[in-house]
Amino acid sequence: xxxxxxxxxxxxxxxxxxxxxxxxxxxxxxxxxxxxxxxxxxxxxxxxxxxxxxxxxxxxxxxxxxxxxxxxxxxxxxxxxxxxxxxxxxxxxxxxxxxxxxxxxxxxxxxxxxxxxxxxxxxxxxxxxxxxxxxxxxxx
Amino acid sequence: xxxxxxxxxxxxxxxxxxxxxxxxxxxxxxxxxxxxxxxxxxxxxxxxxxxxxxxxxxxxxxxxxxxxxxxxxxxxxxxxxxxxxxxxxxxxxxxxxxxxxxxxxxxxxxxxxxxxxxxxxxxxxxxxxxxxxxxxxxxx
Amino acid sequence: xxxxxxxxxxxxxxxxxxxxxxxxxxxxxxxxxxxxxxxxxxxxxxxxxxxxxxxxxxxxxxxxxxxxxxxxxxxxxxxxxxxxxxxxxxxxxxxxxxxxxxxxxxxxxxxxxxxxxxxxxxxxxxxxxxxxxxxxxxxx
Numbered sequence: 001x002x003x004x005x006x007x008x009x010x011x012x013x014x015x016x017x018x019x020x021x022x023x024x025x026x027x028x029x030x031x032x033x034x035x036x037x038x039x040x041x042x043x044x045x046x047x048x049x050x051x052x053x054x055x056x057x058x059x060x061x062x063x064x065x066x067x068x069x070x071x072x073x074x075x076x077x078x079x080x081x082x083x084x085x086x087x088x089x090x091x092x093x094x095x096x097x098x099x100x101x102x103x104x105x106x107x108x109x110x111x112x113x114x115x116x117x118x119x120x121x122x123x124x125x126x127x128x129x130x131x132x133x134x135x136x137x138x139x140x
Numbered sequence: 141x142x143x144x145x146x147x148x149x150x151x152x153x154x155x156x157x158x159x160x161x162x163x164x165x166x167x168x169x170x171x172x173x174x175x176x177x178x179x180x181x182x183x184x185x186x187x188x189x190x191x192x193x194x195x196x197x198x199x200x201x202x203x204x205x206x207x208x209x210x211x212x213x214x215x216x217x218x219x220x221x222x223x224x225x226x227x228x229x230x231x232x233x234x235x236x237x238x239x240x241x242x243x244x245x246x247x248x249x250x251x252x253x254x255x256x257x258x259x260x261x262x263x264x265x266x267x268x269x270x271x272x273x274x275x276x277x278x279x280x
Numbered sequence: 281x282x283x284x285x286x287x288x289x290x291x292x293x294x295x296x297x298x299x300x301x302x303x304x305x306x307x308x309x310x311x312x313x314x315x316x317x318x319x320x321x322x323x324x325x326x327x328x329x330x331x332x333x334x335x336x337x338x339x340x341x342x343x344x345x346x347x348x349x350x351x352x353x354x355x356x357x358x359x360x361x362x363x364x365x366x367x368x369x370x371x372x373x374x375x376x377x378x379x380x381x382x383x384x385x386x387x388x389x390x391x392x393x394x395x396x397x398x399x400x401x402x403x404x405x406x407x408x409x410x411x412x413x414x415x416x417x418x419x420x
Contacts, residue, residue, distance in 0.1 A: 001141040001278075001281040003316045003420055005387060036143045038180065038276060040318065042385050044394030046334045052240045053232055054186045059220035060232055066218050067233050071211065071351065078346050080339035092333055092340055093347050096378055098236055100332045100397075103243060103383060105182050105276045107145060112274050114184030117240070134392050136318060136385045138278070138418070140143055141281040141418075176283045178320065178416060192380045193372055194326045199360035200372055206358050207373050211351065238376055243383060245322050245416045247285060252414050254324030257380075278418070280283055 002037075004030055004137040009130045013123045015087075017053075017061035021118040025111070028135055037106040037139015044132045047091035047125050049098035055118030064122070068094050091124035098122045106139055142177075144170055144277040149270045153263045155227075157193075157201035161258040165251070168275060177246040177279015184272045187231035187265050189238035195258030204262070208234050231264035238262045246279055282317075284310055284417040289410045293403045295367075297333075297341035301398040305391070308415060317386040317419015324412045327371035327405050329378035335398030344402070348374050371404035378402050386419055 008027050010020065024041055025031065031039070043050050054060040072093045074086040081089045102119055105112040121131065148167050150160065164181055165171065171179070183190050194200040212233045214226040221229045242259055245252040261271065288307050290300065304321055305311065311319070323330050334340040352373045354366040361369045382399055385392040401411065 005316050005385065007392075036145050036276070038278070040383060040385065042383075042392075044392070044397065046332070046394070046396050051236045052186070053236055057221055060229070063219045063221050063229050064233065064236070067212065067216075070218075072347065076347075078350075079343045081337055081343050089340070089343050093344065096331045096333055096344070096400075099239070099379070101383055103180060103182075103241055105145065105180065105274050107274070112147075112182075112184070114186070114272065116186050117184065120236075132394065134385050134387070136316070138318070176285050176416070178418070191376045192326070193376055197361055200369070203359045203361050203369050204373065204376070206360075207352065207356075210358075239379070243320060243322075243381055245285065245320065245414050247414070252287075252322070252324070254326070254412065256326050257324065260376075 001138060001140060007132060007134045009132050012130055013121060015123050015126050017064045018121045019055055019118045020121045024119055031106060032109040034106045034109060034137060034139040037137055039104045039106055039135060039137045040101055041119060042101040042134050044134060046095055048128055048131050049095040049100060049122035050102045051098040051120045051122065052102055052117050053120050054116050056116060087126050094122060094124045141278060141280060147272060147274045149272050150261065152270055153261060155263050155266050157204045158261045159195055159258045160261045164259055171246060172249040174246045174249060174277060174279040177277055179244045179246055179275060179277045180241055181259060182241040182274050184274060186235055188268055188271050189235040189240060189262035190242045191238040191260045192242055192257050193260050194256050196256060227266050234262060234264045281418060281420060287412060287414045289412050290401065292410055293401060295403050295406050297344045298401045299335055299398045300401045304399055311386060312389040314386045314389060314417060314419040317417055319384045319386055319415060319417045320381055321399060322381040322414050324414060326375055328408055328411050329375040329380060329402035330382045331378040331400045332382055332397050333400050334396050336396060367406045374402060374404045
């Protein structure tokens with residue numbers, strides 16, 4: 001049983017959903033040494049999220065942003081936590097809906113994703129800045 | 141530390157939420173050999189989901205479908221990804237809301253679920269076809 | 281590779297979101313012995329949830345409750361599962377949205393959370409009573 005763990009920052013992204021599978025894997029060439037295992041990707045922030053979805057058509061990512069903005073509106077007068085900007089409290093809720101981590105099976109030195117699956121970063125702030133990830137893998 | 145990993149297809153399900161705990165466990169009789177560990181069930185698709193919920197009353201699964209259809213409506217003219225059918229883009233969003241995997245503790249050769257918990261498949265397409273799962277377990 | 285597993289009950293909480301990081305860690309002093317690893321916190325119920333979010337301002341937790349109550353309204357006449365109280369079916373759906381577990385990296389004997397991250401319990405019933413958790417950790 002081997003363990004691997006690494007922290008790094010993602011290149012800054014604008015608000016919206018972004019496909020980051022290749023960027024994550026560029027920090028984990030050691031995946032080739034795992035014949036079976038798991039990889040967790042964890043984001044150390046509460047206003048940006050990680051999820052898994054369609055890796056081909058960029059309009060899917062645009063529609064994720066559109067849906068999120070309707071489902072979690074900005075400027076709801078019922079929010080009490082409103083002093084960090086109109087995008088802040090909705091960003092916290094969107095993060096909880098999408099999730100703070102993804103857990104992916106590893107098989108034969110590669111992620112065992114479906115052909116259409118990729119890792120999404122959801123950047124929910126207008127100016128989120130750098131986002132720190134910690135990746136942990138374990139297996140044989 | 142032992143690792144177990146297996147890929148298989150679920151029997152085709154109609155659109156809606158389905159209890160699949162027994163079907164998953166039928167592919168994993170080796171669970172008896174784990175005194176402590178974890179089981180991840182991962183779905184290799186972006187328009188069907190996995191989550192955990194109430195395992196007794198089938199109307200709970202019907203109400204999940206009802207709520208999802210209201211929260212993520214079909215035919216929103218703001219969707220840009222609309223060429224795969226009205227059910228496609230909502231299926232992607234529902235998948236992100238519910239999740240693409242569940243991670244379950246194993247104790248004494250069995251899943252350590254609460255008495256009312258079961259694994260749900262959310263089939264979000266009208267004609268989703270076969271769905272491939274990969275299950276990975278590790279423990280002692 | 282070491283495994284650790286423990287079941288315990290949380291002190292009863294009122295309906296709403298609660299920060300439980302310290303309460304969870306009070307049951308896991310053995311975290312100090314892990315230089316690298318993972319901790320899963322799993323709730324054995326279908327009407328209370330676990331998620332990760334902002335650990336500082338209590339109004340964030342209030343706004344989570346406000347948003348959940350709007351997004352998953354009580355008393356929708358379309359619900360078929362309505363005989364356990366108006367808060368029951370919404371509690372199941374909120375649990376699926378927020379999640380039944382969190383998976384956290386361990387580094388140098390501590391949770392590798394971001395500075396603003398904490399573990400939330402979402403108590404979605406009016407009178408949920410005691411909630412049982414099972415925590416499982418593995419690592420070196």
